[in-house]
Amino acid sequence: MLIRFFLMLRAAGVPVSITEFLALLEALQARLIAPEKGTLPFSDEEKGSVPFSGVEEFYWLARAVLVKDERHFDRFDQVFAAHFRGIERAFEALMAEIPADWMRKSLELSLSDEDKARIAAMGGWDVLMETLRQRLAEQQGRHQGGNKWIGTGGTSPFGAHGYNPEGVRIGQEGSRNRRAVKVWERREFANLDDSIGLGTRNVKLALRRLRRFARQGAAEQLDLDGTIDSTARRAGLLDIRMIPERHNAVKVLLFLDVGGSMDDHVRICEELFSAARSEFKHLEYFYFHNFVYESVWKDNRRRHAERTRTSEVMRTYGHDYKLVIVGDATMSPYEIVQPGGSIEHWNEEAGAAWMRRLLANYPHHVWLNPEPRDRWEWTASVKITRELFEERMYPLTLAGLDQAMRSLL
Amino acid sequence: MKKPTSRFAGSDSYVATGELTLAVNAAVTLSRPLLVKGEPGTGKTQLAQEVARALDRPLFEWHIKSTSKAQQGLYEYDAVSRLRDSQLGDPKVQDIANYIVPGMLWRAFESNEQAVLLIDEIDKADIEFPNDLLRELDRMEFYVYETQRLVQARHRPIVFITSNNEKELPDAFLRRCFFHYIRFPDLATMEQIVDVHFPGLKKELLAEALTAFYRIRDVPGLKKKPSTSELLDWLKLLLAEDISPEALRSDDPKVSIPPLYGALLKNEQDVHLFEQLVFLNRRAGRPG
Numbered sequence: 001m002l003i004r005f006f007l008m009l010r011a012a013g014v015p016v017s018i019t020e021f022l023a024l025l026e027a028l029q030a031r032l033i034a035p036e037k038g039t040l041p042f043s044d045e046e047k048g049s050v051p052f053s054g055v056e057e058f059y060w061l062a063r064a065v066l067v068k069d070e071r072h073f074d075r076f077d078q079v080f081a082a083h084f085r086g087i088e089r090a091f092e093a094l095m096a097e098i099p100a101d102w103m104r105k106s107l108e109l110s111l112s113d114e115d116k117a118r119i120a121a122m123g124g125w126d127v128l129m130e131t132l133r134q135r136l137a138e139q140q141g142r143h144q145g146g147n148k149w150i151g152t153g154g155t156s157p158f159g160a161h162g163y164n165p166e167g168v169r170i171g172q173e174g175s176r177n178r179r180a181v182k183v184w185e186r187r188e189f190a191n192l193d194d195s196i197g198l199g200t201r202n203v204k205l206a207l208r209r210l211r212r213f214a215r216q217g218a219a220e221q222l223d224l225d226g227t228i229d230s231t232a233r234r235a236g237l238l239d240i241r242m243i244p245e246r247h248n249a250v251k252v253l254l255f256l257d258v259g260g261s262m263d264d265h266v267r268i269c270e271e272l273f274s275a276a277r278s279e280f281k282h283l284e285y286f287y288f289h290n291f292v293y294e295s296v297w298k299d300n301r302r303r304h305a306e307r308t309r310t311s312e313v314m315r316t317y318g319h320d321y322k323l324v325i326v327g328d329a330t331m332s333p334y335e336i337v338q339p340g341g342s343i344e345h346w347n348e349e350a351g352a353a354w355m356r357r358l359l360a361n362y363p364h365h366v367w368l369n370p371e372p373r374d375r376w377e378w379t380a381s382v383k384i385t386r387e388l389f390e391e392r393m394y395p396l397t398l399a400g401l402d403q404a405m406r407s408l409l
Numbered sequence: 410m411k412k413p414t415s416r417f418a419g420s421d422s423y424v425a426t427g428e429l430t431l432a433v434n435a436a437v438t439l440s441r442p443l444l445v446k447g448e449p450g451t452g453k454t455q456l457a458q459e460v461a462r463a464l465d466r467p468l469f470e471w472h473i474k475s476t477s478k479a480q481q482g483l484y485e486y487d488a489v490s491r492l493r494d495s496q497l498g499d500p501k502v503q504d505i506a507n508y509i510v511p512g513m514l515w516r517a518f519e520s521n522e523q524a525v526l527l528i529d530e531i532d533k534a535d536i537e538f539p540n541d542l543l544r545e546l547d548r549m550e551f552y553v554y555e556t557q558r559l560v561q562a563r564h565r566p567i568v569f570i571t572s573n574n575e576k577e578l579p580d581a582f583l584r585r586c587f588f589h590y591i592r593f594p595d596l597a598t599m600e601q602i603v604d605v606h607f608p609g610l611k612k613e614l615l616a617e618a619l620t621a622f623y624r625i626r627d628v629p630g631l632k633k634k635p636s637t638s639e640l641l642d643w644l645k646l647l648l649a650e651d652i653s654p655e656a657l658r659s660d661d662p663k664v665s666i667p668p669l670y671g672a673l674l675k676n677e678q679d680v681h682l683f684e685q686l687v688f689l690n691r692r693a694g695r696p697g
Binding site: 027226 | 434438488492588
């Protein structure tokens, strides 16, 4: 059963490895969670403020062990809900089976060698799990047959600590945790999920390609730390060390498309941007909407008040800057080719004219497009932009970034 | 045989939610490092200190800076003192072991009882930093090349690692840790937390302060939302200034900016935004 859960997690894109799955089994073996409150080998007081049991405890434990990033919590919650819906009650009984058996014989130890031997004697974990799965199937059948879960008194094998069909716990004192809606069904981490596949780390690694260490000025300089270190290592014989002077000479001019059709991509753009900022000594960034016209802006909140003229940008930053434009290039073709085509203001000159000037001014240029490449063919404006850029448009994926950085150098 | 004190259940100065206790106990029992993330000011660093105190274990804190190297946690070779000693003709200079300075990890390994090791703000360091600690955290041992000696942990320390998400951590590293994300506490938990820190606080003041606090947190577009530690600071100020609960009540338009809000909002843009919102509300609320 747990193996299927594990596979479902992987299928849902939660990066779980076998090591972590084994760690979860280890944690279950160590009886970190109990079937019911108060059945752990230590008292409730020691257990402290752990107010839940059964499935819910298992949920917290599994999440701590299997999921390593809060972005994946939401996906985990969904899989958990899908997998354990309807079988919760059975699951609780199942959880009750294992430790009860263990506790009879080895109450005082968390897990002795005997225990391990016993599990091995039962045929190892897989067989154990298989037995449990069979048992689980039985349980499900029984519930579907008769709906008499509440009030069966002493005859029920599940005790009082179960869920009624509405998911409300009965037979226990009031809960702090509003159990009627289960934790994993609340999906509180939905806004932390990002399926963009391109994390800051990836972007960073790709952007490192942009770092070109150039020697400027003196070819070598005294490596003070190295000299002290190596002199000391030789117990006082002076040993001078020199290192080539290196610093990052790559200058980048970053144009980011905001608003309108780009709203979906703003986040990934910002990620790229935040990664880029720490990577270059000279990085200037500007925002634009849909296409570059006679002015751009630096502060999104004051975009209408404080604009910088594009011609001024070109005057200020020299030809050695590398131009990176991030945008989906999805708009009406008129916005590129026609004077007055901009949707926000009256532009005297067509966007294409401004873009040609920019490209002429910055011979090293790329366009990064967050839309998947297969969608490019369908949009006329993307086609026009690609022609303007002489096909130097790349998707915003790790591979695309790689190619883009290569073509910039 | 497990000591009864090997379980953490919060302490009298730290409110731990059930899921946090479970994660801590899972990490302690299976001796895996616990990676703790969460909003700034939700008590990530404090967790390790409290666990050490609750379980009565020595605590070793290793605070990471952007210049930190993994090696510094293991040991450093103090070449400069050796150079000085050599020029003074100190006989100590013959033995290189005199100049090996153990780092936090080493000291935690050498501890006579199981120690708690805190690696604070691991995301501040270079992107390869966590990768350099894989073997050390996994096997709890490392090799000192200068003295040809293998250092092994006497007792596997309980390791806490905090991160503020400034950098992504590598998968190989994550696989070895357990993970807990400290959520921002809800109202009930927050009342407990405040109660732990200010036992004598008047009920009305607390209720008003918490309302005002959550109201500020709900203001959209704040650059830095106030967190638990800021709330506690603010309450301390309110107590020191002896502010009445009435002054915190928001329906009085004249004082609808909470007093001493500088403790809650740490950014002049946020303060500005907040004042503007209050101003707008006031205008909207004016009759006629």
